[in-house]
Amino acid sequence: MKTLVLANQKGGVGKSAIVVQLAYYLHLLLNLRVLVIDLDHQRNTTNPIRNGKLATVSQIPSSSILLKKVSGVEDAAFVLLAGDNTELLKMEKQAANHNIFASNLQAFLKSVDGDFDVCLIDTNPNPDIRQLAALVVSDFVLSPIQLNQEAIDGIGDLLNHENIGIRKIQATINPTLQFIGILPNLVEPTPFQRDNLRELSAHFAKLLIPMNPGFAAIKKTTAVPESQAAGVPIWKLGKTSGRDAWTQIKPVFEKIATTMGVM
Template sequence: MKKISIMNQKGGVGKSMLASQFAFYCALKLNLHVLFVDLDQQGNSTKVLRSSGLAKQSAKTAGQLIYNGGTIPEKDEFLIVGADPLLAHLESEGKASYNKFIKNFYLTLNEIKENYDVCIFDTSPTPDVRAVCALALSDYAISPIELNQEALDGVQALYKDIEKVQAINPELNFLGLLPNRVVSNPFQKENLRDLVLAYGKILLKGSDGKAVCIPSRSAISEAQAQGRPVWTGDKSTAEKVWREIRRVFEALAQAMCLESRAVEIIKEE
């Protein structure tokens, strides 16, 4: 089971959108068995995936599993471990509890690792114990970022947080920054140029070596609000938006060496 954290220190940058839509992509386009863990107490991803009717929600919640450990009783091809209010209180236990929480979470996930191809963590918007738990157990991390000055100023701090966790988990591979809600105006074009100049080496890139990004499209927000994959809905709009953003999901899958189960079936036959 390959594990990826969708992370950033800031809220409102599109973590939940990227996490939930990438989960849809892995489950429906690649036919993979997906475990989704929502570590943001707001539970936006939990709501989107649950309302889609495409995933089953576990009776166990993320906060319970981190705090107490235990077993995930369900086995499903697309399973959600949902957010809960306990997540917001874990940090109050203090840093002395970090090792216990990480161990609890590790043992739970290790027990079911053979059941899933990929595990996706939607992390909290603060660098607290939830983010540490996810990154300490992840193989990969990706960080969506908006093209405003505040976000650009925070890149250095974000990268330092990644390096701190890599001291605990040297296997963590940071796949890079992913510009989100990109619009074609002079202000954002200038910020994108600045981002490429300063951090071009750590931008997520497609198979052609060019950086990928997610455009600002109302159809993406509508898909999230309606709890469905972005490529569904009004056919003409969905097809257009999907053409624009599929490179992002393909780049992520390629970076994680994820291969469609459909391909595996063909090989076996």
């Protein structure tokens, strides 16, 4: 099983939308066994997947796999460990148990290693134990970003934050963590965003995900919130906007799956 965490301390950049749609892609189109873990109390991954009724929602809430020793989940090929809004929020205050939370998560993932091909973890946009634990146990990390100045300024933190910077984690607790890269999302065809993309590719070319041509990016489209609201795969939205969006998102997802070695 390959584990991918979506992480960025910036909120609203599309982490949850990408987790949901990537899970659908990996399971429905690539026939992979997919486990989704929603570590965000906002539950923006849980709600669409629950509504869509395409996955088995586990009896185990996601907080349990950090708080307790849990091994195994329901026997199904597409399983969601749903987020909850009480236990997940309490974890940060239990500093004395933070190491245990991370090792419980690691042990849980080991227990389901043979049952799934891919595990996707959605995180909350705070530099806390949930995000740290997810980065410590993952094989890959992907960071959606918006093309505004604050987000670009935030890339330094994304890499070098003292607790959860990706480079920090790679240099210390998880040397095998592979950074798939920064994925510009909600991209708009404005001169401002074009300039920001130019700045990003000039300064951070190595962090972007190379595609032919250019770099991976996802445009702003009504198809994403509409698919999320209905809990459906974008390509099944049944609208021109959905088909157009899928034409540009599919190659990005293919690239992610190829990088993870699952297709």
